[in-house]
Amino acid sequence: MDCKCNKEKRSYxxxxxxxxxxxxxxxxxxxxxGHHDLAALAKLAAEKENLSDKHAKELMVxxxxxxxxxxxxxxxxxxxxxxxxxxxxKHALKGK
Numbered sequence: 001m002d003c004k005c006n007k008e009k010r011s012y013x014x015x016x017x018x019x020x021x022x023x024x025x026x027x028x029x030x031x032x033x034g035h036h037d038l039a040a041l042a043k044l045a046a047e048k049e050n051l052s053d054k055h056a057k058e059l060m061v062x063x064x065x066x067x068x069x070x071x072x073x074x075x076x077x078x079x080x081x082x083x084x085x086x087x088x089x090k091h092a093l094k095g096k
Contacts, residue, residue: 007035036064045093063090
């Protein structure tokens, strides 16, 4: 996936709510930053992989958050093994 992402810092805020019995309950919120343009990545994934807009957004946000978290714990053996597999997946996605 050839994303024309520049290296400018971006900041995102995630707010997760859950609907229980028709009522919205706040579950968590957090900030996330990096140089990736999540909207551009989702659009490219939707186009290249023939994904729905919703699923492309879910995929790209999930990948970016997971990759970021795994890199923070390089000494965790389980994470280190999975990070290699995740990187392979990302490279395959970019190479299409």
